[in-house]
Amino acid sequence: MDERVEAAVDYISLLPEHILHHILSFLPIKQIAKTSALSKTWFQAWNAFQILEFDFNAIFSGNRNLYRYPDLENNRQKLYDTVEQILLRRRRQMITLTKFTVIVPAVYRRPEVVSTMDRWICHALGSHVKDLKIAVGPSGNEEEYSYSLPQPVFNASSIQVLDLDNCKLKLHPGGDIKLPSLKKLSLTTVFADDIVVSKLLAGCPLIEDLNFIWCFGFKTLQILDHHANLLKLRVKRLEHLEQIKLEAHNLRSLELHGPSWPSKLESFLIPKEIRQILSPPLCKVKELKLSISNQDESFTTAELVDAMLWISPHLQSLRIDSSLKSFFKFSYKQPTNEGESGCYKSLPVSCWNYCMEEVNIKQISYAVIPTWHYYTEDVQMKPISNHEERSYILKEDIWEKIESGLLDWVPECLT
Secondary structure, eight states, rough: OOOOOOOOOTTGGGSSSSHHHHHHHSSHHHHHHHHHTTTTTHHHHHHHHHHHEEEEEHHHHTTTTGGGGGGGGHHHHHHHHHHHHHHHHHHHHTTOOOEEEEEGGGGOSHHHHHHHHHHHHHHHHHTSSSEEEEEEEOOOOOGOOEEEEEEEEGOOSSOOOEEEEEOOOOOOOTTOOOOTTTOOOEEEEEBOOHHHHHHHHHTTOOOOOOOSOHHHHHHOOEEEETTTTTTEEEOOOTOOOEEEEEEOTTTOOOEETTOOOOGGGGGGGGHHHTTTTOOOSSTTOOEEEEESSSSOOSSSSHHHHHHHHHHHOOSSSSESSSEEEEEEEEEEOOOSSSSGGGGGTTSSSSOOHHHHHEEEEEEEEEOOOOOOOOOOOOOEEEEEEOOOOOEEOSSSSSSHHHTTTTOOOOOOOOO
């Protein structure tokens, strides 16, 4: 009896190139490069791949000596040259980069490596990169937050997402910033002065998502009304910040967190007589987070909730982090007559405590682990074994119950 053995068919290699690219998008760069040896199809897919992410912490994982000893310098230089050739090939073939990421440890912060990174980034810009991420390991000295971003990045018309970590933003004399396509900006441990930050915000007319996390050097943050597309703003631990001016009328989500802000909480607690002549500044915000370190005990939870709901009268969710984490979810009813909203009838929104229909509240006590890791965003928070949690659903006499002190309980674990 004759038996025929059919040759195995590589069905995966028969897939369209965009499907192969989707598969490659789930792999680390080392694995992606290895696929190019599988077949001509995979080789071509790799050479046209539009997402390049080089995480040197991961690349050198398990082989830290590669960047520690002089006799291995050649291996490192070969890797740099390979990265440059990969970028150059795509630039010459006019392949648009969807994303380019470079993550390097602090040990790389040397003149020859800096100039190499500059070239990589310029090649990526030449390929009209849309999503650019640069992260450099921390040096431990805020005055040494260089890697300094290359000047061409400040005028890159293709960039839609820009994510910078441990970088310095410094313009040449007379320089300007124009990022007409930028929609999301994330700055973490970035050093910049007030002039650069002002020009940066002015040069991003389409910005939708702004994140400032542990940045240094600037004292003022002005988000003006010409940022009509801004939907989300996150400001965390800006050590030198003294003033925030916010006029983003379409903002939907706001997060504020700062270790030195408790003494300035009066800025949030607008007196009621002033409220009657001013309009709430953030009428369209739906999500709001306020983080307070070492909360001043003279301010009750009710006062903070009332202040946040005047600033943003149509909030759907509110989170207040202090000695307790308090989560609020609000639902509203429409006023049935003018009398119900008479206290603020001259304003475009009703007084929140007349229109509230239901409030869901959860409060959780946490212990703070008093250890600080320089490269993390926050003090580490962990639930302790006897942590306490309380939940409430308020449907009647909502404001009276909140104002009664119901939410200002002291967890046993903190007494």
